[in-house]
Amino acid sequence: MRILFTTWAWPSHLYAMVPLAWACRSAGHEVLVASQPELTGAIQATGLTAAPVGHHVDAVGVFRDIVRPPDGGGRGGGGPRVLGLLTALADSMTDDLARLAKGWRADAVVFEPTCFAGPLAAAVAGVPAIRHLYGTDLLGAAGRFLPDALAPLCERLGLDGVDPFGIATVDPCPAGLQLPTGSPRLPMRYVPYNGPGRHPRPLPPAASPGRPRVCVTWGTTMSRLDPELFLAGDAVRAVADLDVDVVAAVTPGQRATLGAVPSGVHIAQSAPLHLLLPRCDAVVAHGGAGSLLTALAAGLPQVLVPRLPDHVRHAARIAETGAGAVLPAPVEDPAAIRDRLAEVLAEPAYRDAAGRLRGEMLAQPSPAAVVPEIERVVARSASGPVQPVSIRR
The missing domain is CATH 3.40.50.2000 (Glycogen Phosphorylase B;)
Structure with missing residues (x-):
């Protein structure tokens, strides 16, 4: 055929x-x-x-x-x-x-x-x-x-x-x-395919036992449209104020757009997202379908800041299922991302909802x-x- x-x-x-x-x-x-x-x-x-x-x-x-x-x-x-x-x-x-x-x-x-x-x-x-x-x-x-x-x-x-x-x-x-x-x-x-890449080097051990690890990723679309719409750097700097380890998943071309990041932030370049997320506890992202479903495949709750029409609707469904929280763009104060992430990490219901969706995925x-x-x-x-x-x- x-x-x-x-x-x-x-x-x-x-x-x-x-x-x-x-x-x-x-x-x-x-x-x-x-x-x-x-x-x-x-x-x-x-x-x-x-x-x-x-x-x-x-x-x-x-x-x-x-x-x-x-x-x-x-x-x-x-x-x-x-x-x-x-x-x-x-x-x-x-x-x-x-x-x-x-x-x-x-x-x-x-x-x-x-x-x-x-x-x-x-x-x-x-x-x-x-x-x-x-x-x-x-x-x-x-x-x-x-x-x-x-x-x-x-x-x-x-x-x-x-x-x-x-x-x-x-x-x-x-x-x-x-x-x-x-x-x-x-x-x-859903079988994640995030494009070609290379196997990531091992993530450093958690700074302290039980300390959550958060992945920040902004896909590839927003940086193509306008570097000012690529909010991964703002998100990384905001959530690093919490008691969490942060890994930023970027392409080589996005590294400069990321800007300066706090010490201790791990930057993963060209790493397929599905290889990073099993070692994380939550995702902060833009609401793109690929990133969103890859996070669900790992059973992770999400904090999403969508901008494009399809990202807005995908993110809304995550909020409606209880598997994450959504902040409408533009975000005037990046501290709002930090606060919503703290809520998502503290409330087990978010992770439970993400886990239920992961179970549905695996049953298909x-x-x-x-x-x-x-x-x-x-x-x-x-x-x-x-x-x-x-x-x-």
């Missing part, structure tokens, strides 16, 4: 699909990953085969303007602007992706939920489209707006319409965190167990109209 995975050029969206892509490859299927040319290097670094499609769209500029409007006004209209960006990205990719799907004779297209080129190209090629979430189902609530948004593209492609949710949704979120999904859910255990089928379900979806589509399916437990 030939399975075409696709995302637009946003590394964290790619990373969410890597475990399933490798599970498909390990099961003997051919796998190809298609995205805009600027993501080619990141795809190749996963060990998978890259296929460049489409052309560049300035997504960074759009997100930067949402967070910091150029006119200096207040934030607003993020939803419509994001939807406009996603349709522009689909327009840039769909023609090439459809040609690739047909020319490569793909049997199925697996797409992340914001890559509408995936279901459009699958419809043109006449193969099933399977959605792969990277976090909570943020577009489920936008379902009523999607037909109108995608109508011009469907008309250009000669399609009567397209289901933007695919015939099934591969879902790595624990059920207790997830929002209602737009198509039948194929639960899958592994990526290898999901591959046969995808095979069944494709087999059903070959014998007649594609019907939505649910995973067999």
Whole structure:
């Protein structure tokens, strides 16, 4: 079977699909990953085969303007602007992706939920489209707006319409965190993949027995948008006032942006986050889906300071489940981060809630167990109209 995975050029969206892509490859299927040319290097670094499609769209500029409007006004209209960006990205990719799907004779297209080129190209090629979430189902609530948004593209492609949710949704979120999904859910255990890196050197022993260790990480997105939005340095300096050991997880390029840090803070550069967190007791972060789910995979409560619309919604779900606390951005006084962390560390209910979500994650089928379900979806589509399916437990 030939399975075409696709995302637009946003590394964290790619990373969410890597475990399933490798599970498909390990099961003997051919796998190809298609995205805009600027993501080619990141795809190749996963060990998978890259296929460049489409052309560049300035997504960074759009997100930067949402967070910091150029006119200096207040934030607003993020939803419509994001939807406009996603349709522009689909327009840039769909023609090439459809040609690739047909020319490569793909049997199925697996797409992340914001890559509408995936279901459009699958419809043109006449193969099933399977959605792969990277976090909570943020577009489920936008379902009523999607037909109108995608109508011009469907008309250009000669399609009567397209289901933007695919015939099934591969879902790595624990059920207790997830929002209602737009198509039948194929639960899958979250397997952290945080990009290429190197094994971290051992963390120093705790300064005193029982002293908590806190990891501060701000992902890779915020520093791309604006170094002033990279709050890891402020967070490190604030929480270091507590009786905790602090480890800051950064990329080499973020080290200078981190600024001066108190003595005793351990800086881990290029270390995959999932290798650091099992030795920690809590996480302070920005609310990105990859960092958030990796923290839950370790059963850790979180203090989150979200800024982008998807980070805000992911963080809200963490607060609603009781697995963490959220501070609205911008944070005028970093001491507020310290105070919320002290609360999260002192109250066992936060860690208990995170542990429950971790248990739900571990109970879900592994990526290898999901591959046969995808095979069944494709087999059903070959014998007649594609019907939505649910995973067999």
